[in-house]
Amino acid sequence: MEYGGASLDPEIRAGLARSWKALLTIGIIAIVIGCIAILVPAVASVGTAIFIGWILLIAGAFLVAAAFSAPSVGSLLLRLLWAAITVIVGIWLIVEPHNGTLTLTFVLGIYFLFMGITRITVAFINRGQPNAGWVGLSGVLGLLIGILVLAKFPSSADWAIGLLVGIDLIFAGWTLTSIALAGKDIARGRA
Template sequence: MSTVTTESGMGTTNWRPLAYAGSAIVLIGLLAIALPFATGLAVTYLLGGLLVVGGIAHAGHAFTTRDWKGSLWQATLAGISIAAGLLLFVNPIVGLASLTLLVIAYLLVDGFAELALALQMAGEAGRGWIAASGTLSLILAGLLWAGFPSSAAWVVGFVVGASLLATGISMIAVAYRGRSAGEDMTPPATSPRGA
């Protein structure tokens, strides 16, 4: 099967995976928005678990290479990681406040990255959607900072959900725009013989 390539480089048969992935991200974003506190707690516990596992890995490395000069630093990182992970398990509300600050940082980086990508996409399909998604991330970061810390209990889940929703919508828009551009380039069907 051959594909017709559009100006943006997206073939007419390659738009579907992007549209499906965008749809899945939209659904996950809507679920996170509908259950913001549960989403925030889930993120807190997940991060706590990852920190504990990472701390154990650091500790294992520190004790298996005792003659290595960096083993003291590995042991220190292990202790800090395990302590931070356990703190998130013991007091997830403090974890949510900390995660709120991390979400602000994430949204700032995401927003600037999407705006930079939109600038590089001059003349390509979906540029406006990518720019809108980046702008929304920056606005959400500003609103989150303005409401900190009182809104930390629900904002983590809501902001993550809104960002996922905007990203999913932009992916779907780019996919369908690529499909439409590919259809415009599809050669017309030939008439049957004997017609």
């Protein structure tokens, strides 16, 4: 069977028909949280730093456990060092989220700067090819975001991460909502 011109596997169709309400709920929640993050980006930035801190702390614990499967003492020590750095950075982000937000914002600005330059270069090399213009536009926008974040640093730490997380949550919510509506159509036998 097809949906919107695309052929869907029967298992995927059944899954969408079963879970469209949950997907719709999660999508709407993501959009609401994204809007809140855009309206109060400083809080979202600090929340993101704390969230990343917890992720690193948990990952560090797994890295410590995995280190003991190392084939040699040298490898064990390197793995334990990597785990310790991961745990320390995680704790630092949890305990000092504002300072962590500064660091994350600086890294984010550099990322967008280099991502923009890279995409512009790829678009220039592939000019005349399909979608090269879109890649170039994406690069220009990334470059502008990187310049804006770095030019306004450190004050950009108050809004940059929260704003970008908010935008990402809105896009993710919109995508989930669209998928949920397709699942609703499938469940009601309209597709």
